[in-house]
Amino acid sequence: MAVEVFMPKAGMDMKEGKIINWLVEVGDEVKEGDGILEIETDKVTMEVEAPADGTLLCKYFEDGATVPVVTVIGYIGEKGEKVPDGPSVASGEETKEKVKKEVEETVVKTETVVNTNRQKGDIPATPYAKKLARENNVDLSEVKATGIYGEIKARDILSYCEEIKKQNKGISPLAKRIAEANGVNIDGIEGSGYNGKVMKSDVLGAMSTPAAKAADVKEATAATDDSRKRVKLSGMRKVVAERMFKSHNEIPSVTHNMRADVTELVKLRKQVNESSDVKITLNDFVIKAVTKALQKYPNILVELDGDYLVYNTEVNMGMAVGMETGLIVPVIKNTDKMSITEIAKATKDLVYKANNNKLKPDDYKGSTFTISNLGMYEVESFNPIINQPNSGILGVCTIVDELVLKDGQVAVSKKMGLSFTYDHRVIDGRQASEFLMEIKHILQNPLSILI
């Protein structure tokens, strides 16, 4: 009996995945657990493992195809075994078209379902408010509720309409996202919402009109004339862009810079590495030092959740890993319970996985604090962007030799730059300074890191 290979759902919000490349060909023998293809989700790239021993009998999708999650993409079984006629029987071009259509349909379907549900059930609104919303094409999810049970009342719809009237042409956030994701120019779209507001259906409609298709072709031609290279955003780039923009937009951040004398630390590391099997990097020392500082100042591990402050109790250290094509932040969990050797091993492992697209979703979730280390690049200070939902991120900068006066003598001291960026909504300058001083203090007295 042939076993299905399908597009995995590697996260609650994953809707589709892109096949980067198949690692095996039809007819190849595979063993259960072998990587048989690489996929890219909107968060990460990963390998799909063979679900059983056998022969790869077919591939329904070629490299580069984007496929909805849990869609069957191939079969593994005994040689010669019959498999269902899939999209793979069609010629390449047709397959692409079909896949594209299916994906679009899935996307549209999901959006519609979500929206209907919200319209009908999830947003409490009085019948009259709903009636007014229907009549004025108002999306209830955009209306502020003032009812005593948290429901939207007629007055809320009316004041929303007033508000829209005051603004010029509007667009609903969902419509905006769809338009941006599909490169649709909204200027040309006639809005069907209240006061000409562009709604989701308008954008989808514009995407399916012949004019839009013609425009696509035109744009493509224009792109060809233009000698500049145009690359569609990869899933990872898109995620990075969205997250950076969101964090930058939402958080009033402040950065404090300090310099720690790491002369002793550098010496200590050398000594440690002489007697240790595992090579311990300066970064590992910094992780442990920051962990210790966080244990002393656990309020830095705070998250802002609506009207609440949520205090994390675990020290889960996010480690920004820059790659050629993007950025990912794997998480070393519970660094407060780990020795520096364990931290060194875990970090090495995660960085390797990150660089080889082998990170699992769990590997980059749950951070409570983040470190971004640019020390190897002669960066002397920077202000990193906070990795939400964390409230703080430590930028680690390069080490510079400096002349200092020590006991009246000129001496050379190694100074490491530390740039601590924090969310001023939840952390104040005083706490931030105390926390950063603590890190500096630990780094300057590095033996405490080992204890």
Added chain:
Amino acid sequence: MVEITYANAIKDAISEEMRKDDNVFMMGEDIGVYRGAFGVTGGMVEEFGEDRIMDTPISETAFVGAAIGAAVSGMRPIVEIMFSDFMSVCWDMILNQAPKMHYMFGGKVNVPMVLRTASGGGTGAAAQHSQSLEAMLCHIPGLKVIVPSTPYDAKGLLKSAIRDNNPVMFLEQKLLYRTKGMIPEEEYTIPIGVADVKREGKDCTIVTYGRMVHTCLNAAKQLEEENIDVEVIDLRTLLPMDKEAVLKSVRKTKHLIIVHEAVKTGGLGGEIAASVAETDVFNYLDAPIKRLASEDVPVPFCPILEKGILPDEDKIVKAVKEVLA
């Protein structure tokens, strides 16, 4: 216009109809020389004689049954049951006989009977003499059910009831017998099945009937001082109910509160609420529908407790504010 009490308005309605139509007569306990338990029939036996103002033994089944028989034979009897609570002892007559005959005999028989009875509490008369049982009657197709709130309505509706060819249950409100109101000197009737807007307003509809009409009007007056404009609809007839009047008002005010003295569970409030919720007027509601009714308990004898279980002005004012919040 003349001022008259609720009790006298009822007496006048009966007397006028009796003078006009010899087939109209009355039966009941102590309605002759004793003038009736609430003094409604005072002086009537003197005018019409004992053949037409007929005292009966304490046997409701017997005299209600006799009235149904008389009605079937072409008379137009008016029966008084002293307290509406006692309808239970002649329930078969009310449930199975009077309302069914016209239908079961293929329309060959009419039962032009009026059953008058004193209903409601607030008098310290305890659990067996204070109930508001109109919902039970509204559950019986073939009956008409009227609960008048003013002398004007009582007289006009009772005259229509006497002239109606179907059994009509006329639930008088004990606490209203001594209240006064203006009525025209000339003759008038009020059609059965038509509600009356007792107070026009734009912010919230209160649907009520009977004695609670006055409680609601007083509450509306209080709310007026706070610029809340309440519409009070007096249903007057509960069966058949003037649902259109309710729908029209709710379409205007977007808010609905129902107030009645009967217990909440299984009360008319649920029926009225459902009548709105099952139509397109549902779409005009801008707050949940609220019902104010008696607690689901036997009416306590203790006056303080009795007051406590009933809707009053304060509770209505509070409910209106909640609904409009």
